[in-house]
Amino acid sequence: xxxxxxxxxxxxxxxxxxxxxxxxxxxxxxxxxxxxxxxxxxxxxxxxxxxxxxxxxxxxxxxxxxxxxxxxxxxxxxxxxxxxxxxxxxxxxxxxxxxxxxxxxxxxxxxxxxxxxxxxxxxxxxxxxxxxxxxxxxxxxxxxxxxxxxxxxxxxxxxxxxxxxxxxxxxxxxxxxxxxxxxxxxxxxxxxxxxxxxxxxxxxxxxxxxxxxxxxxxxxxxxxxxxxxxxxxxxxxxxxxxxxxxxxxxxxxxxxxxxxxxxxxxxxxxxxxxxxxxxxxxxxxxxxxxxxxxxxxxxxxxxxxxxxxxxxxxxxxxxxxxxxxxxxxxxxxxxxxxxxxxxxxxxxxxxxxxxxxxxxxxxxxxxxx
Amino acid sequence: xxxxxxxxxxxxxxxxxxxxxxxxxxxxxxxxxxxxxxxxxxxxxxxxxxxxxxxxxxxxxxxxxxxxxxxxxxxxxxxxxxxxxxxxxxxxxxxxxxxxxxxxxxxxxxxxxxxxxxxxxxxxxxxxxxxxxxxxxxxxxxxxxxxxxxxxxxxxxxxxxxxxxxxxxxxxxxxxxxxxxxxxxxxxxxxxxxxxxxxxxxxxxxxxxxxxxxxxxxxxxxxxxxxxxxxxxxxxxxxxxxxxxxxxxxxxxxxxxxxxxxxxxxxxxxxxxxxxxxxxxxxxxxxxxxxxxxxxxxxxxxxxxxxxxxxxxxxxxxxxxxxxxxxxxxxxxxxxxxxxxxxxxxxxxxxxxxxxxxxxxxxxxxxxxxxxxxxxxxxxxxxxxxxxxxxxxxxxxxxxxxxxxxxxxxxxx
Numbered sequence: 001x002x003x004x005x006x007x008x009x010x011x012x013x014x015x016x017x018x019x020x021x022x023x024x025x026x027x028x029x030x031x032x033x034x035x036x037x038x039x040x041x042x043x044x045x046x047x048x049x050x051x052x053x054x055x056x057x058x059x060x061x062x063x064x065x066x067x068x069x070x071x072x073x074x075x076x077x078x079x080x081x082x083x084x085x086x087x088x089x090x091x092x093x094x095x096x097x098x099x100x101x102x103x104x105x106x107x108x109x110x111x112x113x114x115x116x117x118x119x120x121x122x123x124x125x126x127x128x129x130x131x132x133x134x135x136x137x138x139x140x141x142x143x144x145x146x147x148x149x150x151x152x153x154x155x156x157x158x159x160x161x162x163x164x165x166x167x168x169x170x171x172x173x174x175x176x177x178x179x180x181x182x183x184x185x186x187x188x189x190x191x192x193x194x195x196x197x198x199x200x201x202x203x204x205x206x207x208x209x210x211x212x213x214x215x216x217x218x219x220x221x222x223x224x225x226x227x228x229x230x231x232x233x234x235x236x237x238x239x240x241x242x243x244x245x246x247x248x249x250x251x252x253x254x255x256x257x258x259x260x261x262x263x264x265x266x267x268x269x270x271x272x273x274x275x276x277x278x279x280x281x282x283x284x285x286x287x288x289x290x291x292x293x294x295x296x297x298x299x300x301x302x303x304x305x306x307x308x309x310x311x312x313x314x315x316x317x318x319x320x321x322x323x324x325x326x327x328x329x330x331x332x333x334x335x336x337x338x339x340x341x342x343x344x345x346x347x348x349x350x351x352x353x354x355x356x357x358x359x360x361x362x363x364x365x366x367x368x369x
Numbered sequence: 370x371x372x373x374x375x376x377x378x379x380x381x382x383x384x385x386x387x388x389x390x391x392x393x394x395x396x397x398x399x400x401x402x403x404x405x406x407x408x409x410x411x412x413x414x415x416x417x418x419x420x421x422x423x424x425x426x427x428x429x430x431x432x433x434x435x436x437x438x439x440x441x442x443x444x445x446x447x448x449x450x451x452x453x454x455x456x457x458x459x460x461x462x463x464x465x466x467x468x469x470x471x472x473x474x475x476x477x478x479x480x481x482x483x484x485x486x487x488x489x490x491x492x493x494x495x496x497x498x499x500x501x502x503x504x505x506x507x508x509x510x511x512x513x514x515x516x517x518x519x520x521x522x523x524x525x526x527x528x529x530x531x532x533x534x535x536x537x538x539x540x541x542x543x544x545x546x547x548x549x550x551x552x553x554x555x556x557x558x559x560x561x562x563x564x565x566x567x568x569x570x571x572x573x574x575x576x577x578x579x580x581x582x583x584x585x586x587x588x589x590x591x592x593x594x595x596x597x598x599x600x601x602x603x604x605x606x607x608x609x610x611x612x613x614x615x616x617x618x619x620x621x622x623x624x625x626x627x628x629x630x631x632x633x634x635x636x637x638x639x640x641x642x643x644x645x646x647x648x649x650x651x652x653x654x655x656x657x658x659x660x661x662x663x664x665x666x667x668x669x670x671x672x673x674x675x676x677x678x679x680x681x682x683x684x685x686x687x688x689x690x691x692x693x694x695x696x697x698x699x700x701x702x703x704x705x706x707x708x709x710x711x712x713x714x715x716x717x718x719x720x721x722x723x724x725x726x727x728x729x730x731x732x733x734x735x736x737x738x739x740x741x742x743x744x745x746x747x748x749x750x751x752x753x754x755x756x757x758x759x760x761x762x763x764x765x766x767x768x769x770x771x772x773x774x775x776x777x778x779x780x781x782x
Contacts, residue, residue, distance in 0.1 A: 067472070067475050067476075069468075069471060069472060069475055070472065073468050073472075187564050187566075187595070188462060188487050190490050191490040191491075191494070194490065279464050280463050280464045281464070282463060282464075282490075284462070284463065286461055286463070287463065289461075324457075324459070327458060327459075328455060328456060328457055328458070331451065331456065333427055333428065333458075334427060334458060334459055
């Protein structure tokens with residue numbers, strides 16, 4: 001009787017943290033996860049649609065790389081997502097749970113659009129763009145400094161605060177849309193400065209997205225250096241690990257929190273600038289399109305390493321592009337594409353568990369005590 | 370007359386049968402190369418013809434489903450293969466629309482169509498970049514002022530369909546008044562509108578005038594959701610209207626929110642974009658809709674024949690673009706279908722005008738002049754006199770509606 005209950009207490013396996021794992025082994029696990037995801041997806045495709053899964057994957061690939069235009073558009077989308085991911089990274093590394101990137105991007109969009117609409121025809125282009133850069137950075141930074149200020153001084157919950165700031169930004173944007181409406185009654189502001197193109201980023205070498213891509217590439221390298229080699233980067237890491245330690249070694253925690261949040265918001269403002277002046281030339285409540293949240297996943301998947309984020313943001317954008325291509329090529333509802341994206345992400349995120357932990361099967365203790 | 374009609378109908382049926390039997394033959398090769406030997410009533414479709422469609426949402430929105438169904442119907446009617454008709458769904462009203470249009474043009478489309486108002490600027494942008502491709506846009510307003518040879522707007526005189534739907538609503542109110550459910554003075558309808566655009570105002574005004582033409586004491590309350598597609602908000606607005614003593618609800622928004630709210634409260638509903646009878650068997654009366662198939666066939670044929678597409682095309686009852694679904698006898702007042710046929714004939718013949726100025730007043734006065742904002746420019750000022758011969762000439766100076774007055778008897782919340 002007592003033996004039986006003792007046995008029941010002992011599970012079949014237990015989970016333990018892995019001490020460490022060689023690089024090649026962890027990548028082998030990740031590659032295996034992707035392969036497994038593709039196999040599961042293929043099975044689901046065959047089960048639900050009777051399509052050839054290889055053809056489906058080929059068309060996914062086509063959606064991302066099918067033509068020169070698609071490749072540029074892929075790079076541009078990666079640039080925006082990467083920019084927002086870079087933005088959230090310092091805050092997350094400091095364990096400041098900034099889920100307000102969406103609102104901070106919108107604040108940047110709003111500031112940019114305001115400059116283009118209100119002073120677009122009054123100033124020469126370089127001056128105008130300079131003002132737009134300053135305004136968007138200031139707006140984004142303001143949008144995250146407000147919650148950071150409250151967090152630093154009164155330890156308010158930054159998760160809720162930044163989340164709520166999203167809604168304020170969305171409402172502000174829709175308020176200004178009704179003011180700047182064009183044409184009247186359309187509930188949209190149309191393309192800003194369609195004829196004069198005032199405040200639009202110029203094309204470089206005939207490529208209108210190239211400037212966005214270059215800006216984000218530079219930011220990525222700068223962010224990598226900032227986090228890894230600068231004193232600020234070190235302070236962020238220490239505050240993230242333990243505020244008390246930081247205080248003990250004499251860091252001004254308040255200052256670090258506010259400064260880092262401001263940086264985070266400022267970069268979101270830059271993303272808003274790139275969106276409005278570089279690609280969309282308009283603004284709606286959907287301009288950020290949920291990327292403020294997707295960026296958190298990108299940043300986390302890359303373990304807050306800006307260089308790895310190039311790959312994780314590529315992965316997300318590739319899946320999105322591929323998904324809508326599948327929907328078009330096979331006349332499916334986009335839901336099937338979403339299902340496939342979901343499965344692939346599940347496996348990729350899930351495999352990190354096996355990289356960090358190991359499962360130890362408990363050897364049966366034979367009666368020998 | 371009847372005989373001719375019977376012969377015509379028979380001919381149509383034979384053609385339809387022929388089309389149906391041919392379909393599998395058409396689809397099997399699917400490579401699109403051996404198309405030349407299939408004979409159809411329409412001009413021979415070149416094997417390299419490609420048509421692209423851009424939709425704001427997918428089939429979950431009644432608005433986009435209406436466009437999607439018409440696109441597939443036109444594809445079948447003209448014998449195009451799936452490879453020749455590219456459907457891009459869920460394209461937002463931003464630079465994504467330009468990207469989508471440009472991608473379709475890169476993929477070899479000769480004709481590209483977008484279905485949502487906010488797509489217009491991006492379609493124009495793409496049209497300027499691809500002068501050899503024809504761009505068509507539903508519900509837009511800029512083609513007649515933009516003057517691009519390859520950019521075109523289209524709409525339909527849906528106000529005629531709404532008027533007919535309004536007649537069905539008025540008859541239902543009359544029936545309920547006769548039954549003693551409420552008095553003639555209490556006959557109030559509710560209307561869930563998306564945005565305070567001319568398109569919505571023109572729609573609800575014609576609906577109201579239709580009801581008023583048979584039930585003179587009727588009034589109407591309008592609530593906006595400020596979204597084309599928000600199921601929760603539409604449901605909420607319809608429920609609020611019902612609590613406000615509205616006896617019948619209609620809507621101009623794209624989800625099933627309002628119809629299902631009506632079914633739950635057992636309040637009669639006049640729908641839009643297509644029949645909702647399967648979800649609302651007890652309350653659905655009739656629905657008006659724009660059938661885009663005639664326009665699609667027209668633009669595809671124009672591209673095949675190399676003829677010019679109208680800058681600003683407006684379909685109507687006669688072109689088959691404005692339609693009513695069949696009346697749901699379970700909910701409608703008896704005799705509704707017959708009455709609708711009669712009114713429809715009058716509209717077709719031009720003896721009845723929806724916006725007849727003798728049937729409504731604005732601020733207590735009959736209108737004898739109105740400058741409407743027909744040309745889209747920065748000033749938003751009226752630029753065209755639209756009242757003459759005793760009625761408001763809707764959709765004549767451009768296809769998209771421009772009736773934006775609030776007439777007596779209607780209140781906006």
